[in-house]
Amino acid sequence: MAEHIKTIEGGLNARGLRFGIVASRFNDFIVDRLLGAAVDTLLEHGADAADITVVRVPGAYETPLAIRKMAASGSYDALVAVGCVIRGATPHFDYVAGEATSGVASVSLEHGIAIGFGILTVNTIEQAIERAGSKAGNKGADAAIAAIRMASVLRELER
Ligand code: INI
Numbered sequence: 001m002a003e004h005i006k007t008i009e010g011g012l013n014a015r016g017l018r019f020g021i022v023a024s025r026f027n028d029f030i031v032d033r034l035l036g037a038a039v040d041t042l043l044e045h046g047a048d049a050a051d052i053t054v055v056r057v058p059g060a061y062e063t064p065l066a067i068r069k070m071a072a073s074g075s076y077d078a079l080v081a082v083g084c085v086i087r088g089a090t091p092h093f094d095y096v097a098g099e100a101t102s103g104v105a106s107v108s109l110e111h112g113i114a115i116g117f118g119i120l121t122v123n124t125i126e127q128a129i130e131r132a133g134s135k136a137g138n139k140g141a142d143a144a145i146a147a148i149r150m151a152s153v154l155r156e157l158e159r
Contacts, residue, residue, distance in 0.1 A: 010152030015046035017077040017151055019053070019144075020070040024083035024119075026059035033132040034082040034118050034140030041144035042080075060085045060119050061096045064103025071111035078151035082140045083119040084128050097121040114150030118143030 019042055023035040035054065042052055053076075057066045060083040070076055081104050087093040100119050108115040118140045122128045130136040 008153055008156045010149040010156065012045050012145065012148055013152070014042055014148045015048075016051075017047060017148070018051045018075060019047060019078055019080065019147065020067075020076040021052065021054045021080045021082065022057055022063050022066045022070070023054060023081075024057050024060050024063055027084035027086060027128070030084040030120065030125075030128045030132045031082055034084070034120070034138065034143075036140070037133060037138040038080050038082055038116075038118060038140035038144040041141045042148070045145075045148055047148075059083070059096065060100035063100050063119065064107055067104055067115060068107045068111075071107050071113045071115075076113070077155075078114040078116070078147040080116040080140075080143050080147045081119055082143060084132075085119065085121045086125060086128055087123045093121075112154070114147050114154055116143030116145070116147030116150070 021038055023031050055066050057063055063081050063083055067079055067081055070079055085097040104115055104117055120128050120131050120139055131139045
């Protein structure tokens with residue numbers, strides 16, 4: 001890119017940043033893998049374990065409320081949401097996945113805080129397994145990376 005163009009793209013240094021992670025218990029055999037990868041990723045990028053708080057909620061539907069409380073506390077530089085919603089035989093999936101997704105997005109906008117979104121919304125268990133540490137990577141790790149990078153972008157924008 002031309003030299004005179006100012007570009008803000010954030011960095012991946014998590015040193016000194018405070019993170020909150022909300023992880024749902026529903027489908028915990030998947031969510032625990034997302035959570036583990038999110039924590040590992042934050043630590044690998046320099047975060048201190050003492051600066052990471054994990055909150056467990058019953059299901060993805062409850063995630064926005066916990067995320068909102070954490071955002072409002074002012075105690076975190078960035079948040080991460082991990083969970084897993086798997087489509088079933090009824091329209092329930094659409095309501096839970098929709099509320100979780102739009103709820104987390106509105107907290108991010110309302111509070112101006114970076115939130116890495118690692119809630120899987122999938123059609124099958126196989127698709128969830130693929131995204132929780134097998135052939136499609138780990139969306140918990142991806143969400144942690146997004147949280148670090150967006151915290152850094154916001155910090156630069158606020159300067
Ligand atoms: N919660 C999930 O996190 N994933 C799901 O797949 C799911 N399904 O399929 O029902 C789910 N339901 C529970 C929901 O999130 C609430 O915890 C529950 O309705 C109580 O409020």
